[in-house]
Amino acid sequence: MDHFLYRDGQLGSENGPVSLSAQDVGTPVYIYSKATLLTHYQRIADAFAPLNPLLCYSIKSCGNVNLVRLLVNAGSGMDVTSGGELYRALKAGCDPQKIFFAGVGKTDKEITEALTASRGGEFQHSAFSIQNSSGIGWFNIESEEEFWNLDKIAGKLGKTPNAALRVNPDIENKSQTHAKTFTGKKETKFGVDIDRAAAFYRAAAKAQHARLNALHLHIGSPIKITAPYVDAITKGLALIDELAADGILINTLDIGGGFAAFYEGTEAPSAADYAAAIVPLLQSRAAAGLKIILEPGRSISANAGILLSTVQYTKQGGAKKFIIADAAMNDLIRPTLYESYHFIWPAAAATPPNRTSTLRTDNDEKVDVVGPICESGDYLAKDRYLPPTHRGDLLAIFSAGAYGMAMASNYNARPRAAEVLVDGDSYTLIRKRETYEDLLRGE
Ligand code: LLP
Numbered sequence: 529m530d531h532f533l534y535r536d537g538q539l540g541s542e543n544g545p546v547s548l549s550a551q552d553v554g555t556p557v558y559i560y561s562k563a564t565l566l567t568h569y570q571r572i573a574d575a576f577a578p579l580n581p582l583l584c585y586s587i588k589s590c591g592n593v594n595l596v597r598l599l600v601n602a603g604s605g606m607d608v609t610s611g612g613e614l615y616r617a618l619k620a621g622c623d624p625q626k627i628f629f630a631g632v633g634k635t636d637k638e639i640t641e642a643l644t645a646s647r648g649g650e651f652q653h654s655a656f657s658i659q660n661s662s663g664i665g666w667f668n669i670e671s672e673e674e675f676w677n678l679d680k681i682a683g684k685l686g687k688t689p690n691a692a693l694r695v696n697p698d699i700e701n702k703s704q705t706h707a708k709t710f711t712g713k714k715e716t717k718f719g720v721d722i723d724r725a726a727a728f729y730r731a732a733a734k735a736q737h738a739r740l741n742a743l744h745l746h747i748g749s750p751i752k753i754t755a756p757y758v759d760a761i762t763k764g765l766a767l768i769d770e771l772a773a774d775g776i777l778i779n780t781l782d783i784g785g786g787f788a789a790f791y792e793g794t795e796a797p798s799a800a801d802y803a804a805a806i807v808p809l810l811q812s813r814a815a816a817g818l819k820i821i822l823e824p825g826r827s828i829s830a831n832a833g834i835l836l837s838t839v840q841y842t843k844q845g846g847a848k849k850f851i852i853a854d855a856a857m858n859d860l861i862r863p864t865l866y867e868s869y870h871f872i873w874p875a876a877a878a879t880p881p882n883r884t885s886t887l888r889t890d891n892d893e894k895v896d897v898v899g900p901i902c903e904s905g906d907y908l909a910k911d912r913y914l915p916p917t918h919r920g921d922l923l924a925i926f927s928a929g930a931y932g933m934a935m936a937s938n939y940n941a942r943p944r945a946a947e948v949l950v951d952g953d954s955y956t957l958i959r960k961r962e963t964y965e966d967l968l969r970g971e
Pocket residue numbers: 586589607630709746748749750784785786787823824825826827862866930931
């Protein structure tokens with residue numbers, strides 16, 4: 529699952545104790561394991577190898593440029609959803625042609641940047657450099673207006689971009705994904721209804737510049753069972769065949785992201801399980817030339833990171849015991865936003881028998897782990913059984929690599945946490961803790 533393991537009563541990240549980085553860098557701090565990040569990437573790449581796909585890591589899940597660079601060097605492309613994410617991907621050295629730009633509200637500025645992106649990360653401005661920039665691999669199209677706007681801007685710049693229509697396959701939420709992160713049903717803001725898609729492709733075939741030659745599906749996150757992928761891909765392939773009969777060729781199918789990660793231990797299908805359900809649907813198509821793209825985010829980054837926090841105080845409030853940590857909802861908003869579960873355990877403790885939400889051990893105490901922010905929604909765990917915990921103890925909040933730092937804010941004027949990357953027995957500060965001056969920059 530990850531390389532955050534207890535040895536001799538101490539939590540280690542790869543070959544060193546996590547307390548070392550806490551001493552040097554302070555808390556709260558996100559600690560990432562290089563080995564875990566790359567192992568999870570490689571498992572997906574290996575499992576789907578029969579399709580010879582392009583993996584476009586979903587940079588929104590965890591976008592530190594130093595981590596993204598590791599994935600780029602492992603061969604990954606990038607799924608981006610804003611000009612800022614595009615900039616990060618390019619700065620990490622990603623080949624623009626391996627970038628897929630999703631999102632319902634791309635501005636003219638962002639579209640122009642993506643059309644003129646080139647390796648190395650600067651957007652192009654002179655006529656010469658615009659002409660010689662490759663631009664990104666694909667634009668994800670989420671509405672008719674967006675497609676025609678892309679066509680217009682591409683025309684002005686003399687570009688002929690590839691575009692994928694994001695189709696909303698209108699499938700049931702069989703995996704009970706949180707309502708805020710399920711996207712595969714009609715009447716979410718994403719994509720175009722599947723019953724309107726064929727007409728959309730036919731109209732777009734008349735475009736002068738943009739080429740609508742790809743299909744994109746992303747049904748939500750996390751999808752903890754394989755059936756919704758089978759449902760969505762089956763509908764997508766039927767659409768591709770219907771279009772082929774009309775002479776409209778779809779050469780690329782992006783099946784999106786959403787593979788689950790391990791928060792409790794065994795709840796997610798493995799990469800091999802997902803592949804066992806998906807590869808047979810696509811193998812003959814891929815062999816016949818259909819390019820397959822995947823956009824995994826969480827399944828690569830979630831288990832690669834923990835959030836380390838120091839207990840400030842403990843107190844009793846009615847029947848409740850509170851552990852007041854120095855990490856808060858501004859550092860990790862998932863528990864309060866989605867009622868998400870993150871396993872929490874002291875960094876100096878015996879190895880926890882497992883990471884499940886029902887874990888009980890000798891002498892444990894029922895507690896709420898909360899932060900210092902002025903909201904009762906500021907919690908990291910509720911009604912959790914922890915070993916006796918005291919002021920000064922370090923607490924590890926596990927499986928926090930995805931949508932942790934990526935969703936952090938400065939609420940309550942809290943400087944955002946530092947980030948550390950562990951590689952074997954060495955560790956590197958990959959993002960400084962913000963300072964008070966950082967908070968006021970630009971004001
Ligand atoms: N592709 C598209 C178009 C997406 O919108 C997303 C995630 C992904 C790929 C990657 O999904 P993943 O493989 O990471 O599941 N903040 C929420 C998750 C929001 C997901 C947004 N889109 C959370 O913390 O659970």
